[in-house]
Amino acid sequence: MKPVLALVGRPNVGKSTLFNRLVGERRAIVLDTPGVTRDRHYGEAHWAGHDFMVVDTGGFEPRAEGLLASMRRQAMMAVEEADVVVFVLDGKEGLLPADWEVADILRRAKDKVVFAVNKVDGQRQEAAAAEFYALGAEHLVSISSEHGRGVNFLLDEVVALFPPPDPEDRDAAERIVRVALVGRPNVGKSTMTNRLLGEERMIVDAAAGTTRDAVDSPLTVDGRDYLLIDTAGLRRKSRIAPGSSEGFSVVRTLNAIERCHVAILLIDGVEGVTDQDAHIAGYTLEKGRALIIGVNKWDAVVKDEKTAKRFQDQMSLDLPFVSYAPVVFLSGLTGQRVHKLMGLVDQVRASHQLRIATGPLNRWLKEATDAHHPPVTKGHPLRLYYATQVRVAPPTIMISCNDPDGVHFSYQRYLANKFRESFDCVGTPVRLQFRGKSNPFDGEPTEE
Secondary structure, three states, rough: OEEEEEEEEEOOOOOHHHHHHHOOOOOOOOOOOOOOOOEEEEEEEEOOOEEEEEEEEOOOOOOOOOOHHHHHHHHHHHHHOOEEEEEEEEEOOOOHHHHHHHHHHHHHHOOOOEEEEEEOOOOOHHHHHHHHHHHHOOOEEEOOOOOEOOOOHHHEEEEEEEEOHHHHHHHHHHOOOOEEEEOOOOOOOOHHHHHHHOOOOOOOOOOOOOOOEEEEEEEEOOOOOEEEEEOOOOOOOHHOOOOOOOHHHHHHHHHHHHHHOOOEEEEEEEOOHHHHHHHHHHHHOOOOOOOEEEEEOOHHOOOOOOHHHHHHHHHHHHHHHHOOOOEOOOOOOOOOOOHHHHHHHHHHHHHOOOOOOOOHHHOOOOOHHHHHEEEEEEOOOOEEEEEEEOOOOOOOOOEEEOOOHHHHHHHHHHHHHHHHHHOOOOOOOEEEEEEEEOOOOOOOEEEE
């Protein structure tokens, strides 16, 4: 496993800004409002030959109740799993009593702690930052996470405390399957994440919207490594207050779908499929991601022997464009059928990366066209000459023909379905592109 760096500190000292600086992208939500970051979330960073994970945490309040107490527990879990902790302090506010309490807790919990005095933008603040040495810091660096000042010296201190890098770690990271849990607010994504991880990593609350950001958590099952991405629920834009942090959450969720390999769309089994579920499924299709549909809260559904079939039949009507996605009825709360999810992830990921040789592809094309001849278009028959695969993830097939514009979408759908049947391809979109015989490799794919 890569070394882990945890960022902890009081609320609004700039941990998320530093996190974004270290991972090289605006993944954490950054607002001038204490408590915006509630959960742990992870990003990957690289410095001086070291690849490592960075964990951003919610504000650490030594004496807190309710949701703030949950945030403190999350921060302590991050401290326990980290190789090195960066204690972020506010250079503008100066040394506060709460800083003494946090420093004392960290000193007892971890021996590798680097003190980072943030918001130090010039010589005047640099002199004022010296007061933080009173905390007994062995490693103390003045930084400005917003402007990047001193961050390189902070990273030098951090990686010096890491174990030597192992070249095999990078190869292993490239094999990690990224899995995003997506869906509307309050469908049980965080509960499902905790169930899969076997620990309370995500804060769970009955109120919708408790998870605000896309949160990355490493997961190992039967010796295979995954990166599990829990996301904020996607609501319609009309229901998001202007200027609220939820607007940023939507962007992070969409980015999470873009960077995952497999999306697990959780649907509320009690409420059934909604228009927003269809929008989210459509977005996974648009981005070409493998898809599993998990009907959650199945334990709360009043059932008879035909309930599941009726639900699946209704989904076929509501979500016909992702009929290739396997469906599992489960409960994150009780654990019902949750054990099936990661096996399905492996199955759909294999289909997502499926590569077919040209010979079998052309036999598939001949059998498909013999069974259902291409339609007549513009007064002459449509002819499909040969097929070849041009990329994977998702499988993309180029078909040479005499009239690329004459392939009706219904015939494209027929070919895609025959492809899935012939090659046992489940849970992934299949993209077909049709090109004239003169230049078959030119242009962009047509989605099915």
